[in-house]
Amino acid sequence: MVKQLSFLISIVFLSSCGGDESKEDQLNIACAANMEVAIDSICKVFEQEQNIKCQVNSGASGMLYTQINQGAPFDVFVAADDTYPMMLFNDNLCEKPEVYAKGQLVLVIKNVGRIRSVEEVLLSDEVQKIGIPDSSVAPYGKAAMEALASLKLDELINDKIVWAESVGQVNQFYETHAVDAIFTSYSFVKTPGNNFNHLLIADSLYQPIQQSACVIKKENTQNESAQAFQSFILSEKSQNILLHFGYKMN
Template identity: 25%
Template structure:
């Protein structure tokens, strides 16, 4: 069985007829996930499908966009965001079951460059003197990685100096693509993103005290047609075995 992945910015809205799953029939779940989770979630979803009568479709995008899809009534069973801000907004609008909210894992932020880039940066503040350098971050208004990047650059006191040199990406993975293709000299991404690419190198680990804690909250949506199965899947993400899979992809476990 193969997990279906949708990396898009829009899910067509469907009209639900209220049909019930017949006994023994495979349950279909659509999980909207932050773009930075797509690689690890593909492995986790495939493992879960092998043990359960469930077919999982992953819809990946920026946390802001996948939250907006749910606000618009998209047929999604659960969301895993990269920022509590967006799940809190969904809770305020009664778009998720708040009793299913849970933090899954955490992440850290790093500064990357392409493997062929010989420029050295020991501290973020040094970016302000690289006047000819282009820097890519996620759009801070919709991409959590971009919001955290802006916080760190503000903390370093260089945001205003380099703002004109910034390129905004649609999600965390697009930041990686810009640097891989040498369309930007530097990028601020999650550690987990940097680990999946052999074409970039980490040149600076950003201090966790320079930005909000990077946590991935999850919840079952109010429009889910299979809320019990969706919650069971989210609960499975807390298992020791699954948490170790997250760790192998560069994510940080909450207890660490």
């Protein structure tokens, strides 16, 4: 009986050691909400090739920036623009950011008959609620407001706007029929299984959405796993995945 007990204790000890080892091979990734589906595919390939697990936490880029700035234990920041990573870089909190893709803004609409133009859709009586990610923290929300200003529609539809905290939340608004239309990332339309009425917004109506990634600096250590992921997201394999989900390459 004593021998059996000693054997069981040995197994538990070895298992706990193995758990510590696996933690060393896990990356904590702060990921912009628009990239949630694409990053899942990228991580699966990365994990198979590098044997490094990825733990992804998604949200609005501005919210993730604040968390990183306050010491949240992330290894990599995959943002929806280049502004927030550069702010971290200027504060010496990350390695130099690199652009991995260019985002596309899209208007997704419920079935309102024949779609002619953005203006006609947004001013229609059938569209009473328009979801937009919070422009103060979500780059796609900022781009949406720039596009509306370019079209001189921002004041005309102001009463119809329903703010969401991120691209992820605005997508949920649409899927649960809480709104009639949303401005979001083209990746939402390109996600397998989604078949939505949509209009791509002309690039000329908003500032380019240069999506950047960076490795978060760790005190007195060099995060080789994070460096490996940064290189991988810029690789041809990742670029092909991103193209599949509606992103452009620079």
